[in-house]
Amino acid sequence: MIYLIYGNDIVSARRKASSLVASLIAKKPDASFFSFDEKEISADIIKEYVGGQGLFENKYIVLFDGILEKKENKDILLEYLDDISKSDNIFIIREGKIDDELLAVLEKKVNKAQKYDKGEEIKEFFNVFNLADLLAEGRIDALWAEYTKALALEIPVESIHGTLFWQMKNIILASVCKTSNEAGLKEFPFSKALRGAKIWGEKRARKTAKGLVTIYHEARGEGGSGLEILLEEFILNLKRTQ
Numbered sequence: 001m002i003y004l005i006y007g008n009d010i011v012s013a014r015r016k017a018s019s020l021v022a023s024l025i026a027k028k029p030d031a032s033f034f035s036f037d038e039k040e041i042s043a044d045i046i047k048e049y050v051g052g053q054g055l056f057e058n059k060y061i062v063l064f065d066g067i068l069e070k071k072e073n074k075d076i077l078l079e080y081l082d083d084i085s086k087s088d089n090i091f092i093i094r095e096g097k098i099d100d101e102l103l104a105v106l107e108k109k110v111n112k113a114q115k116y117d118k119g120e121e122i123k124e125f126f127n128v129f130n131l132a133d134l135l136a137e138g139r140i141d142a143l144w145a146e147y148t149k150a151l152a153l154e155i156p157v158e159s160i161h162g163t164l165f166w167q168m169k170n171i172i173l174a175s176v177c178k179t180s181n182e183a184g185l186k187e188f189p190f191s192k193a194l195r196g197a198k199i200w201g202e203k204r205a206r207k208t209a210k211g212l213v214t215i216y217h218e219a220r221g222e223g224g225s226g227l228e229i230l231l232e233e234f235i236l237n238l239k240r241t242q
Helices: 010-027 043-051 073-086 100-107 129-136 140-152 157-176 187-200 202-220 227-240
Strands: 002-006 032-036 060-065 090-094 112-115
Touching: 002 010, 002 100, 010 060, 010 090, 010 157, 043 073, 073 100, 129 140, 129 157, 129 187, 140 157, 140 227, 157 187, 157 202, 157 227, 187 202, 202 227
Parallel strands: 002 090, 002 112, 032 060, 060 090
Antiparallel strands: none
8 A cells, every 4th residue: 555645845745644654553553664765765675565564563654755855766666666556564655746757657556645735845844753762762851842842833643642652662562572573673763662661661661552542542532631632641741750
């Protein structure tokens, strides 16, 4: 399955990509998420994630984030586009402006495409995965400050929640697995999660992940508070229990 998100409104496109990733993670909590930019992508990477699946995960969710900013990556993507479209894993392609010829080819293979355009390209954006790093590092004061900033920038709260849950799940895996392969994670996110595991410990990490699931269901329940309020309270409570 392929989702295509593109356009010269970089802020909106990135927000949509982050929101989509978070939504997919919430729907498929057993899946593993991977992200690659124009410097990281290669034919070997694509071949690995088209067919591969982790030891504990049912699927991969793979974000190709601006890979076409490097011109030679276009040929790589086109070579494996048919394989990507047939994969059981989920691929999200987030790009800026795409020429009409390439777009015509992509639209024949993608399951859903969304375009975000403005008259002038906006380059400043908020990286929601910075929140995951702050959580892993146990920097709760900074996490709360960045959370309020994200809300002010209208980052979808579901995207923030999903990202924090994804990071805590990685920390749990790093607590019980000896290697990145065993955890079904790439080496870089595994190394971050491993450092987080030393800070959180398996028991507290599991309790925190469970709490994130609980507030998500409370927010969706009848008469429940909004997820924005519940997540803010949850973060502040993490500070009190440090």
